[in-house]
Amino acid sequence: MSAPIVEYRGISKFFAGIRALENVDFACRSGTIHAVLGENGAGKSTLIKIMAGVLAPDAGEMLLDGKPVTFSSPDQATRNGVVCMFQELSLISDLTVADNICISDPPRRFGLIDRRAQTRRAEELLARVRCEDVDPNALVRELSLSRRQMVEIAKALGRDPKVLILDEATSALTSRDVQTVYDLLAELKSQGVASLFISHRMHEVDALCDTLSVFRNGRHIETFAKGEKSEREIVKLMIGRDVEAQFPPKPAPAPEGKRGEALLKVGNLSWLNRLNGIDLSVHRGEIVGLGGLDGQGQKELLLALFGVLRDVEGEVVVGERKGIPSSPAAAKSARTRMALVPEDRKTEGLMLGMPIADNLLAASFSRISRGPFIDPQQARRSIEDGIARLQIKAGSTNDPVMTLSGGNQQKVVIAKWLMIDPDVILLNDPTRGIDVGTKQEIYRLMRDLANAGKAILFYSSDYAELIGCCDRVSVLYGGRVVAEKVGDEISEEGLVAASLNIDVEAA
Amino acid sequence: MRQSSIKRWFFQNVGFASALALLTVIYLSYNMLHPRGFSSAVAIQNTNEAAAIAFVAMAQTLPVLLGGLDLSVGAVMTLTNCIASVLVNGSPGQIALGIFLTLASGTAFGFMNGCIVVFGRIQPIIATLATGAIAIGLALLVRPKPGGDVDGDLGWALTNSVRDFADTYGIADGGDAWWLRPFADIPVPFLLVVFVTVLVWVPFRRSVTGRTVYAIGSAEGAAFMSGLPIARAKIAAFTLGGFFAACGGLYLAIQTSSGNADLQQAGAYTLNSIAAVVLGGTSLLGGVGSAVGSLVGAMILRVISFYFRILDIDPLLQPLIEGVVLLVAVSFGAIRTLRVKNKLDLFR
Secondary structure, eight states: OOOEEEEEEEEEEEETTEEEEEEEEEEEETTOEEEEEEOTTSSHHHHHHHHTTSSOOSEEEEEETTEEEOOSSHHHHHHTTEEEEOSSOOOOTTSBHHHHHTSSSOOEETTEEOHHHHHHHHHHHHHHTTOTTSOTTSBGGGSOHHHHHHHHHHHHHTTOOSEEEEESTTTTOOHHHHHHHHHHHHHHHHTTOEEEEEOSOHHHHHHHOSEEEEEETTEEEEEEETTSSOHHHHHHHHHOOOOOOOOOOOOOOOOTTSSOOEEEEEEEEEETTTEEEEEEEEETTEEEEEESSTTSSHHHHHHHHTTOBSSOEEEEEETTEESOOSSHHHHHHSSSOEEEEOSOIIIIIOOTTSBHHHHHHTTOGGGSEETTEEOHHHHHHHHHHHHHHHTOOOSOTTSBGGGSOHHHHHHHHHHHHHTTOOSEEEEESTTTTOOHHHHHHHHHHHHHHHHTTOEEEEEOSOHHHHHHHOSEEEEEETTEEEEEEEGGGOOHHHHHHHHTTOOTTTO | OOOOHHHHHHHHTHHHHHHHHHHHHHHHHHHHHSTTTTOHHHHHHHHHHHHHHHHHHHHHHHHHHHTOOOTTHHHHHHHHHHHHHHHSOSSHHHHHHHHHHHHHHHHHHHHHHHHHHHHSOOOHHHHHHHHHHHHHHHHHHHOSSSBOOOOHHHHHHHTSBHHHHHHHHTOHHHHTOGGGGGGTTSBHHHHHHHHHIIIIIHHHHTSHHHHHHHHHHHOHHHHHHTTOOHHHHHHHHHHHHHHHHHHHHHHHHHHHTSBOOOHHHHHHHHHHHHHHHHHTTOOTTSSSOOHHHHHHHHHHHHHHHHHHHHSOOOGGGHHHHHHHHHHHHHHHHGGGGGGOSBGGGGGO
């Protein structure tokens, strides 16, 4: 076996004390296509960001071609032949396709960019990825997502990579383009390029890669050649044996027909190409989970139900009322009130610089006002209620909310929405980035709310939470519900397999 | 789908194209309404009044392309105006040195703005609010009272037609040479603006630094991930802005043959430059637009004011009408938001 082109020795990376990678040894060889597998948050992104010079490791060293290197910027990594295609596209939408493809080192004449040579080079590279239909002089923002991804690949090719990192590079591609990318990777392999391939699609990994590495909770679990392990074994490796968090007991699953009144019914919900006909329902007293890998439409579904997206098609019934709410304001003030705890509490959940008190009241001003004025007595009572109900640990409610810890910030967001006494509660990954103790409080609160007759729709990127909290779980894949698990069917194996859209029983 | 290049240019530059169309329409009808329309004298007068604001609008364009605002452009113009009113006189050598020092001081001031923004990590709008006040202060030190004596010949030569320019300096048979005839009636200030644009702006736009300026305004994160020289481009943008502002100040000194550290004038130029940039199709969010567009925007603003002279409109209405024109023009830019599918995108 040849010497590795990239090697990690004992690399660790922490974010605010939370482990992203710990003591990772990892090697990647020239002339291979190497798949990196793992659940959400397993450390795959951190792994490649260190390689691409976006992040610096906290400990350990990285060797390129046997020599220790430290990359301080993506530019430096590129100069050393490590080229990365990121999941969030790195194209500049206001520049042309040719500008983007040649962005870091455009052909020059007399020190100025030679537009013609640049267009020619862009055309050659686009031809290599069989995208002759893309006009090099079109602006990137005029292109569809799948074309942009191909332009991104052409841009990466133009940098003569020795190591090519593809992070979810095929997520938006059409099947013809996927085939092109396969052919291209095979060609690069024969030229001795090492490709690192991160994908959530098992069949892609199976078709393409020769080496597989599994990551879990920031650790490198195992690397093996393709065919050594079955899909089932791979899924097991990805899940591992984790210490389970404490969840409140679930009531026995109610058979269909004996569930409470359906507060939220969704039929054939579609939006652009992200939601492709979603069907589900949430009943009174029930916690329904949204499973699946990141980016399969879960967030869009919650936003659509809360009236944030335009041009949503399909049927939604909230309580008695038909139709999708026209805005968050309409959603929260309808007869059957809805609340959304959003994905990013720092931008969508809270006004960070404002006092805790004002944040708590932000959704319920109409309930504590007399005419146009806020009643200070009622406001004070509401704030005290909210703080007591969620046991928010705060010095003074006049402190800016950003002085609180992540867990307490999230409690403020939840308390804010509970003040409108919602009937349907949408939760978008409410436990992300908060400590275990607060997580458990939130699980208990969710169960209490369900017992009090609320309907809860809960998205989490953590399978353990879905298993521990939910009465039912709908697994999304490609903007569609591919499986619904009830009661004992909600197991790690079942959820992971369903979210990779493979059938474990058949494997 | 491939489009013809003209069609594509139009769709990629809707803002600039509509500004150009608007300018053509209002300037042609202005000349038709004017009793001496389409004459060299009218064109000379118009370009003289438009040249300074045109330079200042170009100066404003660069920070705006980055996604910021420069509140010091009017002040830098005023400062260089005062410096020029002291230095630009004497022998031809002294005049040349004076011009050089004027332009160099504005450029240096822009460089300082850029360094403060990049290394001080201060938002451009507040950094330049402060440095703008500093520039006015320096201008008052240089010229506490309005005045100065800019070389008269130079003033005459640069504010009239090409023929007068040749006549002043006794070149090309005093302006009567046969080869000069086709150009003889072109106003010199117009040529000055064109020269500066072609010699400075066009090469800048085609450099890696220039492209980085657009990339930063469009998506700074992507620019960083693509390994572009971000600090260098930001400093270069402000430096070039300082140079353009100095061109404006120098021209104003030559035109009025004096300098005036006028706070109100500096403020008005700054605000008008922002209006001109927006009218010329440059996005205040950055990444889209060009200095040429801002030239057109500045001309539009000026032509509107010309109308008040030939039509019997109360000049008191001028700010009101300019405001309405600006509002209507920028409203077209807001049409885009009707197509946004995720309302959260409106707040990003």
